[in-house]
Amino acid sequence: MNVADSEALTKVLESAGYQAADNEKQADILLVNTCVVRQNAEDKAAWYITSAKGLKAEKPNLKIILCGCLAAEPGRDIKKQFPHVDAFIPPNQPERLVEFLRLQPSPPTPLPEGEGRKREASQQTENRGEGIGITKYITIMHGCDNFCSYCIVPYVRGREYSRPMDEVLSEIKTLVEQGITNITLLGQNVNSYKYGLANLLREIENLFPFSLARGQRERGLGGEGLISFLTSHPRDMSDEIIKAVAELPYVAKDFVMPLQSGDNEILKKMNRGYNLEHYLGRVKKIRSTIPQARISTDIIVGFPGETEEQFENTLRAIEKIKFNDVHMFAYSARPAVTAAKLPDPLPETVKQARLQKLIQVVRENLLCYNAG
Numbered sequence: 001m002n003v004a005d006s007e008a009l010t011k012v013l014e015s016a017g018y019q020a021a022d023n024e025k026q027a028d029i030l031l032v033n034t035c036v037v038r039q040n041a042e043d044k045a046a047w048y049i050t051s052a053k054g055l056k057a058e059k060p061n062l063k064i065i066l067c068g069c070l071a072a073e074p075g076r077d078i079k080k081q082f083p084h085v086d087a088f089i090p091p092n093q094p095e096r097l098v099e100f101l102r103l104q105p106s107p108p109t110p111l112p113e114g115e116g117r118k119r120e121a122s123q124q125t126e127n128r129g130e131g132i133g134i135t136k137y138i139t140i141m142h143g144c145d146n147f148c149s150y151c152i153v154p155y156v157r158g159r160e161y162s163r164p165m166d167e168v169l170s171e172i173k174t175l176v177e178q179g180i181t182n183i184t185l186l187g188q189n190v191n192s193y194k195y196g197l198a199n200l201l202r203e204i205e206n207l208f209p210f211s212l213a214r215g216q217r218e219r220g221l222g223g224e225g226l227i228s229f230l231t232s233h234p235r236d237m238s239d240e241i242i243k244a245v246a247e248l249p250y251v252a253k254d255f256v257m258p259l260q261s262g263d264n265e266i267l268k269k270m271n272r273g274y275n276l277e278h279y280l281g282r283v284k285k286i287r288s289t290i291p292q293a294r295i296s297t298d299i300i301v302g303f304p305g306e307t308e309e310q311f312e313n314t315l316r317a318i319e320k321i322k323f324n325d326v327h328m329f330a331y332s333a334r335p336a337v338t339a340a341k342l343p344d345p346l347p348e349t350v351k352q353a354r355l356q357k358l359i360q361v362v363r364e365n366l367l368c369y370n371a372g
C-alpha cells in the first residue's frame with residue numbers, strides 16, 4: 001500500500017514538472033512517505049525526518065513534506081515535533097500535495113537530461129517479481145471499517161472507501177496499453193470491495209484477456225499469475241471470490257489471508273470477527289476448490305494477556321494449516337487503539353521469545369512455495 005501511495009505522489013510531482021533526483025542533496029523537495037502500523041516503522045520515519053534538519057540547514061530552500069500515516073496519527077502534535085517540515089499530507093489526500101506545489105514561488109530546477117530517470121529505472125527493476133515482469137499496484141479501496149483492536153489503520157487512513165469500478169478499469173486499461181500485464185489490486189480488505197471483488201476480477205479478465213495473455217506468453221508462464229490481490233480478511237473470503245479465482249486463468253492462485261492468532265479468545269480480544277474454525281473452513285474451501293492455491297498469512301504473538309496456552313494454540317494452528325508464507329510480528333502497542341487499554345501487556349522479552357519459537361515452528365511447517 002505504501003509503494004502504491006508513493007507512486008501516486010510521484011505522479012503528482014511529475015505532473016507539476018518535477019522529476020526524481022538521484023540523491024537528497026540534489027533535491028528541491030524531500031518527500032517522506034511514512035508508516036505507523038508498528039512502533040518500529042514510526043521510529044524509523046521520525047528519525048529520518050529529524051535527521052533531514054541537517055539537509056535543510058545546508059540548503060534552506062529545500063522543502064520537506066511529510067506524507068502518509070504519521071501525518072494523520074491521532075493525539076500527536078507533529079507540527080510541534082517537526083517544525084522544520086513544510087507540509088503534512090495525510091494518506092489518500094494527494095490534492096493537498098497539488099495545492100502545496102501550486103503555491104511554490106519557484107518552478108522545479110531541471111536536472112541534466114536523463115538523470116532523474118535513473119532512480120525510476122532502478123525502482124522498476126526492484127519491482128520485478130522473480131524476473132517475470134513489472135508489477136503495478138492499483139489501489140481499489142482504502143481505509144478500513146473493521147477496527148481490529150490492535151490496529152491504527154482505521155484511525156489514520158479513515159473509513160472504508162471503494163473506488164468506482166469504471167475508474168479502476170480505466171487505470172488498468174492505461175497500464176495494459178503501456179505493456180504492463182502484472183497487476184496487484186490493493187486494499188486493506190479487498191474482499192469487502194463495494195462493487196464486488198469477484199465482479200472486478202471477471203471484468204478485468206473480460207476486458208483485457210488478449211493483452212494479458214500476450215504478456216504472459218512472452219514470459220513463458222503457465223496458465224496463471226498476472227492479476228493478484230491483497231489483503232483478504234478471512235471473514236469476507238466468500239465462496240464467490242474463491243470460485244472466481246478458480247475459474248479465471250490469469251488470476252494468481254494466491255490468497256493473503258491474515259489469521260493473526262490461532263486462539264479464539266485472543267481473536268475475540270483482537271476484534272477480528274471470526275474464530276479459528278471459520279478460518280480453517282475457508283482454508284479447506286480454498287484448497288478443495290483450487291488444489292494449487294498458495295495461502296499466506298500474518299501472525300501477531302504477545303498480544304496483551306496472551307497466555308502460554310493461547311500462544312501454543314497459534315503454533316498448533318500453524319502446524320495444522322501449513323501455509324506457503326507467514327509474516328510474523330511481536331505485538332507492537334499503538335496509541336489510540338482499543339488494545340492499548342487492555343490489561344496485562346507482556347514484557348518485551350516474552351514477546352521476543354514467542355516470536356523466535358514461532359519462527360522455528362513456521363520454518364518446520366512451511367509448504368514449499370511454488371511460484372509457477
Ligand code: SF4
Pocket residue numbers: 144145146147148151152153154188189233
Ligand atoms: S482489517 Fe483489521 S488489521 Fe486490517 S487494516 Fe482493518 S483494522 Fe487493521
